[in-house]
Amino acid sequence: MSGSQIFIRSIGTSCEGLGIPAYANFDLAAAAPPENLTLLIGGTHGNEPATVVLLESFFQSSAWTALDGCPTIVLPLANPDGYKRGSRYNARGVDLNRNCGFNWHAESAEPPGPTPWSEPESQALRDFILAWRPAKIVSLHWALAELDADGPQSTALAQAMWAALDDAARRPYRLRVTELGRGQRRLQETYAICPGSLGQWCGYGLTYPDATAPAMITLELPYDPHAASRPDALPDAHLDEVRALWQRDSAGYLRAVEPGIHAMLTAACRFLQNH
Numbered sequence: 001m002s003g004s005q006i007f008i009r010s011i012g013t014s015c016e017g018l019g020i021p022a023y024a025n026f027d028l029a030a031a032a033p034p035e036n037l038t039l040l041i042g043g044t045h046g047n048e049p050a051t052v053v054l055l056e057s058f059f060q061s062s063a064w065t066a067l068d069g070c071p072t073i074v075l076p077l078a079n080p081d082g083y084k085r086g087s088r089y090n091a092r093g094v095d096l097n098r099n100c101g102f103n104w105h106a107e108s109a110e111p112p113g114p115t116p117w118s119e120p121e122s123q124a125l126r127d128f129i130l131a132w133r134p135a136k137i138v139s140l141h142w143a144l145a146e147l148d149a150d151g152p153q154s155t156a157l158a159q160a161m162w163a164a165l166d167d168a169a170r171r172p173y174r175l176r177v178t179e180l181g182r183g184q185r186r187l188q189e190t191y192a193i194c195p196g197s198l199g200q201w202c203g204y205g206l207t208y209p210d211a212t213a214p215a216m217i218t219l220e221l222p223y224d225p226h227a228a229s230r231p232d233a234l235p236d237a238h239l240d241e242v243r244a245l246w247q248r249d250s251a252g253y254l255r256a257v258e259p260g261i262h263a264m265l266t267a268a269c270r271f272l273q274n275h
């Protein structure tokens with residue numbers, strides 16, 4: 001494996017025929033999925049451009065080159081039609097992060113699609129995950145400012161990513177983990193939030209043929225990268241506010257958050273690599 005080489009393919013196509021690109025530090029034509037694979041996902045919501053830019057900068061960084069021996073795939077743009085429009089949804093107006101086939105709800109607050117997995121972008125991602133069986137999945141969103149671990153199997157990975165940040169880099173975030181086992185009643189509280197999300201499917205609904213389940217982290221980028229601490233509650237308009245900040249000074253936002261994001265992604269890729 002050569003860390004300086006990038007292998008690319010498309011995992012499928014959007015409603016409007018755009019490719020959904022995958023970048024890897026190993027040959028994606030390989031016959032078998034590598035052990036302890038890490039999958040990094042951005043751009044599920046097309047109006048969260050920082051998630052796309054930060055993943056593209058990651059696979060062009062020295063941190064990526066240094067990942068030798070840690071097989072990693074990056075899908076920076078899971079919703080290319082939405083990104084093109086600056087929309088949260090895909091071209092059919094569906095929220096792809098409510099369209100997954102676990103705990104899917106027709107009455108979801110965000111449009112979940114007519115049925116679970118109804119959208120070509122969701123199907124492509126599902127089939128890619130089932131084929132490659134990543135041990136670790138990190139999905140980037142904007143901007144609830146937290147590291148969110150779905151399922152008890154994800155706690156240790158979230159803690160390793162948190163440990164990769166120094167005190168200053170942690171300030172704009174909070175860490176949320178669960179020690180609850182699958183199927184316990186208190187999970188209903190978890191399930192009420194973001195039904196049909198990728199996090200819930202991967203964290204609670206997905207088991208591979210070898211009976212393992214992936215560690216699933218939703219990495220919500222900072223709302224205010226210079227905050228002294230992450231407030232208990234963010235303003236309802238947090239996404240509009242961070243988008244306005246991005247339009248004023250995207251370079252400043254990136255400069256503030258990129259070191260911490262790259263450190264956490266590196267920690268995720270390296271997690272359990274020598275076991």
Ligand SMILES: [Zn+2]
Pocket residue numbers: 044045048140141142
């Ligand atoms: Zn999002």
